Amino acid sequence: MPAPRTVPVTGWGRTAPTAARLIRPRSYEEAAEAVRTCGARGGIARGLGRAYGDAAQNAGGAVLDMTGLDRIHAIDADTGTLLCDAGVSLHRLMEVLLPLGWFVPVTPGTRYVTVGGAIGADIHGKNHHVSGSFSRHVLSFELLTADGGVHSVGRGTPLFDATCGGMGLTGVILTVTLQLQPVETALMSVDTERAADLDDLLARLSATDHRYRYSVAWIDLLARGVSLGRAVLTRGDHAPLDALPAGSRARRRPLAFRTTRLPAPPPVLPEGLLTRRTVGWFNELWYRKAPRARMGELQPLAAFFHPLDGVPHWNRIYGRGGFVQYQFVVGYGHEDALRRIVARISERRCPSFLAVLKRFGDADPGWLSFPLPGWTLALDIPAGLPGLAAFLDELDEEVAAAGGRVYLAKDSRLRPDLLAAMYPRLDDFRDLRARLDPHGVFVSDLARRLAL
Amino acid sequence: MKDAFGLPQSLLVLGGTSEIALATARRLIARRTRTVWLAGRPSPALDRAAEQLGALGADVRTVAFDALDADSHETVLGKVFAEGDIDLVLLAFGVLGDQAHDEREPSAAVRVAQTNYTGAVSAGLVAARALQTQGHGSLVVLSSVAAERPRRANFIYGSSKAGLDAFAQGLGDALHGTGVHVMVVRPGFVRTKMTAALEEAPLATTPEAVATAIELGLRRRSETVWVPGALRVVMSALRHLPRGVFRRLPI
Numbered sequence: 001m002p003a004p005r006t007v008p009v010t011g012w013g014r015t016a017p018t019a020a021r022l023i024r025p026r027s028y029e030e031a032a033e034a035v036r037t038c039g040a041r042g043g044i045a046r047g048l049g050r051a052y053g054d055a056a057q058n059a060g061g062a063v064l065d066m067t068g069l070d071r072i073h074a075i076d077a078d079t080g081t082l083l084c085d086a087g088v089s090l091h092r093l094m095e096v097l098l099p100l101g102w103f104v105p106v107t108p109g110t111r112y113v114t115v116g117g118a119i120g121a122d123i124h125g126k127n128h129h130v131s132g133s134f135s136r137h138v139l140s141f142e143l144l145t146a147d148g149g150v151h152s153v154g155r156g157t158p159l160f161d162a163t164c165g166g167m168g169l170t171g172v173i174l175t176v177t178l179q180l181q182p183v184e185t186a187l188m189s190v191d192t193e194r195a196a197d198l199d200d201l202l203a204r205l206s207a208t209d210h211r212y213r214y215s216v217a218w219i220d221l222l223a224r225g226v227s228l229g230r231a232v233l234t235r236g237d238h239a240p241l242d243a244l245p246a247g248s249r250a251r252r253r254p255l256a257f258r259t260t261r262l263p264a265p266p267p268v269l270p271e272g273l274l275t276r277r278t279v280g281w282f283n284e285l286w287y288r289k290a291p292r293a294r295m296g297e298l299q300p301l302a303a304f305f306h307p308l309d310g311v312p313h314w315n316r317i318y319g320r321g322g323f324v325q326y327q328f329v330v331g332y333g334h335e336d337a338l339r340r341i342v343a344r345i346s347e348r349r350c351p352s353f354l355a356v357l358k359r360f361g362d363a364d365p366g367w368l369s370f371p372l373p374g375w376t377l378a379l380d381i382p383a384g385l386p387g388l389a390a391f392l393d394e395l396d397e398e399v400a401a402a403g404g405r406v407y408l409a410k411d412s413r414l415r416p417d418l419l420a421a422m423y424p425r426l427d428d429f430r431d432l433r434a435r436l437d438p439h440g441v442f443v444s445d446l447a448r449r450l451a452l
Numbered sequence: 453m454k455d456a457f458g459l460p461q462s463l464l465v466l467g468g469t470s471e472i473a474l475a476t477a478r479r480l481i482a483r484r485t486r487t488v489w490l491a492g493r494p495s496p497a498l499d500r501a502a503e504q505l506g507a508l509g510a511d512v513r514t515v516a517f518d519a520l521d522a523d524s525h526e527t528v529l530g531k532v533f534a535e536g537d538i539d540l541v542l543l544a545f546g547v548l549g550d551q552a553h554d555e556r557e558p559s560a561a562v563r564v565a566q567t568n569y570t571g572a573v574s575a576g577l578v579a580a581r582a583l584q585t586q587g588h589g590s591l592v593v594l595s596s597v598a599a600e601r602p603r604r605a606n607f608i609y610g611s612s613k614a615g616l617d618a619f620a621q622g623l624g625d626a627l628h629g630t631g632v633h634v635m636v637v638r639p640g641f642v643r644t645k646m647t648a649a650l651e652e653a654p655l656a657t658t659p660e661a662v663a664t665a666i667e668l669g670l671r672r673r674s675e676t677v678w679v680p681g682a683l684r685v686v687m688s689a690l691r692h693l694p695r696g697v698f699r700r701l702p703i
């Protein structure tokens with residue numbers, strides 16, 4: 001193994017850099033060796049670094065870049081089960097699985113995440129209201145624990161539930177057995193409609209979400225007054241083969257995975273590109289160009305699920321100061337809290353691109369898993385916005401008072417004393433870690449900041 | 453750990469009774485800071501400062517620290533860092549001296565230099581190494597506008613701050629890319645006990661204003677901060693004045 005380099009590490013939001021020894025194991029033995037020898041400041045697994053905050057960084061210690069362990073070991077094309085290394089990306093899985101008629105069971109808004117990261121954050125996709133979070137489709141995994149040993153971890157065990165959503169703090173996931181989702185084509189059949197305001201939006205989502213496997217609303221948080229909360233809903237499902245026009249190219253190669261990538265923005269961009277005005281224009285344009293209602297449009301998977309992946313390193317547009325993503329969920333019955341928060345964000349005039357609103361279905365058992373049945377809203381905000389720290393603290397209060405929580409994979413600034421209220425199983429998580437990892441081998445900046 | 457806005461959870465003040473430092477601590481406690489170490493020469497004032505910050509909800513401890521006793525810095529600061537990570541070290545100690553007196557009494561002038569410069573070199577290096585080991589943290593150094601160009605009226609203090617300022621800039625470059633951030637703060641005239649006996653200078657400001665500027669600088673990960681900000685322009689003009697003109701200025 002080449003000598004580890006000490007490098008500054010950040011999450012996708014590019015805030016709060018800290019230095020760590022970056023180690024890239026190429027075998028399970030190397031990973032175990034790295035855990036055994038990581039020293040007083042411990043280690044943490046890292047996937048593709050798409051967590052926005054400090055979950056996959058470890059100041060002064062070791063960061064295990066797991067993307068070197070990315071083999072796909074076995075695919076059962078009849079039952080749709082997959083055995084792969086945790087460092088493989090969902091992008092790679094799509095390339096390999098789609099031609100076989102299978103798709104990942106849950107995909108986030110980017111396919112550049114690893115399977116390990118998907119379990120560590122117990123990620124959700126546009127199908128959460130139907131399919132739950134990623135862990136629901138995980139049959140088992142192998143976990144490298146603090147003692148350097150490897151454990152096979154099955155569903156229904158405390159270690160499984162602590163690890164799904166456990167932000168890498170129970171150990172390093174090495175391999176994963178996953179149940180896949182069958183598809184007939186690599187296209188999506190998409191219905192688009194506009195909602196004039198927040199009430200209209202909530203009503204539409206509540207009334208008809210159950211008809212769609214995938215559902216999300218893009219909400220314009222700069223809209224005010226009667227347009228407050230206006231949004232575009234895009235909902236759909238995998239297109240069945242017979243939905244593709246006979247004789248078309250798509251029909252001839254229905255399972256071809258097509259993606260486009262634009263050039264990346266330059267590494268250094270001036271601050272202040274994203275102002276209230278430019279973002280306001282963008283949101284306005286985007287709302288106006290959306291059809292009032294369009295049914296059954298065929299879209300490539302990548303366009304439907306991962307529009308941002310078309311621009312590599314898009315996080316650079318926020319400049320040197322980086323940005324914060326705020327994502328929270330409040331349960332059904334707490335729509336008032338949601339309305340108040342949307343109104344406050346709009347009043348505050350945060351230069352926030354389209355935010356995403358979605359309904360969650362039943363929760364999965366992960367102790368620190370984020371989703372609970374209710375409404376989730378996610379928005380990006382430049383970190384340099386004056387007064388943002390205090391403003392988000394106020395939103396936290398609203399969220400916590402409504403029994404909701406913020407998403408740790410996106411967090412970079414939550415007040416630690418709110419955590420226990422948001423995650424009632426936190427004590428169980430801490431107890432299990434204290435027993436499994438008494439010397440605190442696994443630790444991250446997130447864990448230090450929030451005393452996880 | 454610092455959060456996305458550079459707000460620290462733990463703070464170590466070197467020069468624990470400094471009014472500027474205490475205003476900064478109050479501000480940071482109102483945000484995220486929960487652990488505060490006040491390092492300074494033991495005195496009732498130090499204990500009082502700890503009590504006052506404690507009343508704001510922080511866990512505050514004092515530790516005996518003398519800038520002039522460089523040999524002890526390793527041990528004293530080592531003990532603090534052994535208790536847990538420090539997100540922000542605020543190097544605030546300093547003495548103004550008495551220019552007229554110190555010109556006549558070289559040993560007094562040397563004490564100014566030893567406190568403000570060599571004491572800070574020692575404590576700064578010790579703190580920097582500890583921060584580097586933890587892989588994160590900010591070292592905020594209270595320099596002064598006086599460091600920018602020596603003035604007839606206080607060049608002993610000014611030269612000690614010039615040394616400190618140059619040292620801190622170099623340290624910042626040395627630590628670039630190590631996860632440790634060094635920020636040099638250059639206040640103008642700040643109304644504190646240090647300047648109580650002096651006539652107020654133009655653009656005079658308050659400890660609270662310095663605290664606000666430090667909070668902003670942390671968020672931006674700035675390397676240099678002037679307080680008030682207008683001094684950046686004023687000083688860059690003054691810096692380029694010919695010697696003969698500068699000498700005759702009533703400053």
Ligand SMILES: Cc1cc2nc3c(=O)[nH]c(=O)nc-3n(C[C@H](O)[C@H](O)[C@H](O)COP(=O)(O)OP(=O)(O)OC[C@H]3O[C@@H](n4cnc5c(N)ncnc54)[C@H](O)[C@@H]3O)c2cc1C
Pocket residue numbers: 012044045046047048049050051052055056066086087107108109110112113114115116117118119120121122123124125126166167168169171172173174308409410
């Ligand atoms: C554009 C964009 C859109 C997104 N959309 C969504 C979304 O719709 N839904 C959603 O849920 N999330 C979303 N996310 C967040 C992202 O899915 C999660 O942060 C995910 O964890 C990132 O995976 P990663 O491989 O990059 O992991 P990293 O960011 O590198 O790490 C994330 C966490 O997983 C842990 N981890 C990584 N690998 C392992 C391993 N092998 N063993 C143990 N722990 C491990 C890390 O320790 C860390 O705590 C989005 C992110 C971006 C940038």
Ligand SMILES: NC(=O)c1ccc[n+]([C@@H]2O[C@H](COP(=O)([O-])OP(=O)(O)OC[C@H]3O[C@@H](n4cnc5c(N)ncnc54)[C@H](OP(=O)(O)O)[C@@H]3O)[C@@H](O)[C@H]2O)c1
Pocket residue numbers: 466467468469470471472473492493495497517518519520543544545546547548567594595596597638639640641642643644645646647
């Ligand atoms: N006030 C201004 O106008 C101004 C302007 C620019 C820069 N600054 C700089 O800002 C810093 C803080 O100033 P301030 O205005 O807050 O002054 P202050 O209230 O007088 O604080 C000075 C601090 O330095 C400490 N100190 C002095 N000698 C020490 C030693 N040998 N060992 C340990 N601590 C020692 C003092 O501790 P004791 O209680 O033990 O004396 C006191 O805590 C200083 O470095 C100053 O030079 C001030």
